[in-house]
Amino acid sequence: MKRTIFSNQLLPWLLLAPQLIITFIFFLWPAAQAVRQSFLREDAFGTRSTFVGFENFTYLWNSPEYFHSLKVTAVFAISVTILSMGVALLLAIAVDRMIKSTRVYTTLLVWPYAVAPAVAGILWWFIFNPTIGIMPYLLGQLGYDWNHISSKTDAMLLVVIASAWKQISYNFLFFLAGLQSIPGSLREAAAIDGAGPVRRFFDITFPLLSPTTFFLLVVNIVYAMFDTFGVIDATTEGGPAQATNIMVYKVYFDGFIGQNIGSSAAQSVVLMMLVLMLTVVQFRFVEKKVAY
Amino acid sequence: MASITLDNLGKIYSGGTRAVGGVNIDIKDGEFIVLVGPSGCGKSTLLRMVAGLESISEGEVRIGDRVVNNVEPADRDIAMVFQNYALYPHMSVRQNLAYGLKNRKTPKDEIEKRVAQASEILQIESFLDRRPAALSGGQRQRVAMGRAIVREPAAFLFDEPLSNLDAKLRVAMRLEIKELQKRLRTTSLYVTHDQLEAMTLADRLVVLNGGQVEQIGTPLEVYRTPASAFVASFIGSPAMNLISSSAVAHLPGTAHAGQIGIRPEDLTVTPDGPILMNVLAVEELGAQRLVHGKTGGERLTITLPSDALLSDSLNLSYRPEALHLFHKDTGKRIA
Numbered sequence: 001m002k003r004t005i006f007s008n009q010l011l012p013w014l015l016l017a018p019q020l021i022i023t024f025i026f027f028l029w030p031a032a033q034a035v036r037q038s039f040l041r042e043d044a045f046g047t048r049s050t051f052v053g054f055e056n057f058t059y060l061w062n063s064p065e066y067f068h069s070l071k072v073t074a075v076f077a078i079s080v081t082i083l084s085m086g087v088a089l090l091l092a093i094a095v096d097r098m099i100k101s102t103r104v105y106t107t108l109l110v111w112p113y114a115v116a117p118a119v120a121g122i123l124w125w126f127i128f129n130p131t132i133g134i135m136p137y138l139l140g141q142l143g144y145d146w147n148h149i150s151s152k153t154d155a156m157l158l159v160v161i162a163s164a165w166k167q168i169s170y171n172f173l174f175f176l177a178g179l180q181s182i183p184g185s186l187r188e189a190a191a192i193d194g195a196g197p198v199r200r201f202f203d204i205t206f207p208l209l210s211p212t213t214f215f216l217l218v219v220n221i222v223y224a225m226f227d228t229f230g231v232i233d234a235t236t237e238g239g240p241a242q243a244t245n246i247m248v249y250k251v252y253f254d255g256f257i258g259q260n261i262g263s264s265a266a267q268s269v270v271l272m273m274l275v276l277m278l279t280v281v282q283f284r285f286v287e288k289k290v291a292y
Numbered sequence: 293m294a295s296i297t298l299d300n301l302g303k304i305y306s307g308g309t310r311a312v313g314g315v316n317i318d319i320k321d322g323e324f325i326v327l328v329g330p331s332g333c334g335k336s337t338l339l340r341m342v343a344g345l346e347s348i349s350e351g352e353v354r355i356g357d358r359v360v361n362n363v364e365p366a367d368r369d370i371a372m373v374f375q376n377y378a379l380y381p382h383m384s385v386r387q388n389l390a391y392g393l394k395n396r397k398t399p400k401d402e403i404e405k406r407v408a409q410a411s412e413i414l415q416i417e418s419f420l421d422r423r424p425a426a427l428s429g430g431q432r433q434r435v436a437m438g439r440a441i442v443r444e445p446a447a448f449l450f451d452e453p454l455s456n457l458d459a460k461l462r463v464a465m466r467l468e469i470k471e472l473q474k475r476l477r478t479t480s481l482y483v484t485h486d487q488l489e490a491m492t493l494a495d496r497l498v499v500l501n502g503g504q505v506e507q508i509g510t511p512l513e514v515y516r517t518p519a520s521a522f523v524a525s526f527i528g529s530p531a532m533n534l535i536s537s538s539a540v541a542h543l544p545g546t547a548h549a550g551q552i553g554i555r556p557e558d559l560t561v562t563p564d565g566p567i568l569m570n571v572l573a574v575e576e577l578g579a580q581r582l583v584h585g586k587t588g589g590e591r592l593t594i595t596l597p598s599d600a601l602l603s604d605s606l607n608l609s610y611r612p613e614a615l616h617l618f619h620k621d622t623g624k625r626i627a
Contacts, residue, residue, distance in 0.1 A: 185378035188345050193392035193439075194366040203391075207382045 037265030056266035088171030113169035121234025152243035178212035302350030329500035371440035550620025565609035
């Protein structure tokens with residue numbers, strides 16, 4: 001790495017200041033607040049808080065509702081990751097095989113990423129609206145009675161589809177770049193070595209994509225667990241009967257709707273720990289091990 | 293093992309560009325044929341059409357007696373060595389060698405036997421369990437060759453396999469390829485842009501230019517009687533001197549000639565030689581020296597022994613039969 005020596009002691013701090021200030025105000029300060037809050041309990045009117053130690057955490061530990069949310073989050077995150085990565089990989093393979101108009105397709109496929117999560121949620125909410133939506137109508141023709149307002153499965157499907165849809169663009173770009181960095185001669189050599197298209201994909205392409213795949217795996221899990229608040233809020237609001245109440249939505253719901261600030265803060269701290277773990281996984285394993 | 297026949301082979305890309313046209317080559321069983329030409333002459337396209345990696349627009353490719361135009365690369369019974377070696381980076385050397393056999397459902401002990409044999413021939417036994425990334429360029433080259441020979445195919449196809457190696461290694465590997473081919477007697481088609489590589493390796497070489505065959509012949513035939521001015525300038529180092537015929541219009545039989553060629557070694561220094569050359573530069577090669585100069589506005593290069601006396605101008609003479617005449621319109625050789 002290139003080292004620059006500053007003669008003035010103040011200048012480097014000045015140059016770093018904007019980033020440091022932003023990090024402090026928007027990341028470190030709220031995080032510290034959350035940690036502080038997680039050890040406090042506020043009274044019903046928000047006038048007094050008392051220190052309660054780990055009581056907020058032990059309450060979570062003994063709460064079947066919280067474990068239910070944990071389970072919902074796991075199902076949701078895994079489904080979103082598999083769906084968005086699977087579809088993205090298929091699209092990337094298709095575009096990689098194209099010779100003409102690759103750029104047009106790529107541009108079109110990237111557009112959904114520019115749509116805000118809440119807007120994406122609304123879009124899918126309309127498409128799947130049991131009263132006015134087009135999909136329930138079509139599914140009804142096929143004999144399936146879609147209703148995500150009353151059916152837990154339908155609700156989960158809806159939030160998974162809406163969340164995955166947005167992330168496909170991102171995954172697609174990475175997969176496409178990954179595919180294009182595999183020399184064509186490797187696939188040709190495999191073709192001469194007697195491997196058919198499917199064989200070539202599983203023996204050559206997929207293993208060589210593994211660095212990209214592992215990276216995206218972590219990114220997608222993080223996305224599904226922490227960035228899908230907007231989608232949930234715009235579609236199911238965690239319902240019906242907590243069926244789509246993922247952890248990050250529960251933080252909001254318990255804190256801002258239920259006014260249980262202490263418990264909400266404790267849940268935030270748990271989430272912080274999870275992000276920390278995922279980040280460690282990414283740095284320790286992904287960036288070191290899976291590379292050729 | 294098999295013969296390979298290219299019958300009026302042509303390639304037209306979807307945009308209408310013709311990369312290769314009307315190529316006829318008969319490759320005999322066990323022969324080593326080198327396709328040589330400048331970049332963009334269509335030599336790689338030709339090789340890829342034989343391999344099945346590029347579709348055939350016109351004509352036929354036959355391997356043995358079988359027309360393979362619509363046969364998958366895997367079923368053509370050929371093996372190819374790529375310019376960048378195309379070794380599978382996530383597999384060990386052993387797995388790289390075995391991959392083609394495994395796909396063909398070769399029994400396990402047979403695979404082991406053949407891998408052992410090939411790695412012994414190529415002296416790569418000591419790093420069979422390493423990954424390609426842990427190998428040097430020359431070692432990778434050997435593995436790529438090994439992957440071709442374990443398959444015991446009807447033909448080897450080489451796509452500029454030595455161009456990623458440094459000069460010294462290239463010369464050594466060139467010899468190894470030659471010896472290996474002599475030993476295995478497998479029909480080989482080899483593409484290169486390096487005329488020296490082509491000369492040293494080929495039983496016969498095919499000189500290509502602009503997607504057309506300029507000449508097919510043994511290295512000596514091509515060197516001694518180049519079929520066109522292009523071949524004359526491309527084959528041989530230092531290149532043949534080509535002089536516009538107007539500069540030597542007094543010579544007999546030059547009526548239709550556009551260019552007259554003479555090899556640098558066919559010009560000798562004699563006190564009463566008819567050509568007076570002004571020396572511009574001298575390149576020392578050790579065993580000999582290249583002397584570059586000008587005569588009547590035309591550039592000339594001659595090779596002299598390193599102990600030859602030099603002066604600012606030299607009188608040169610030549611044997612008339614050493615001259616090559618090329619037609620002024622077609623550039624073809626005039627007999």
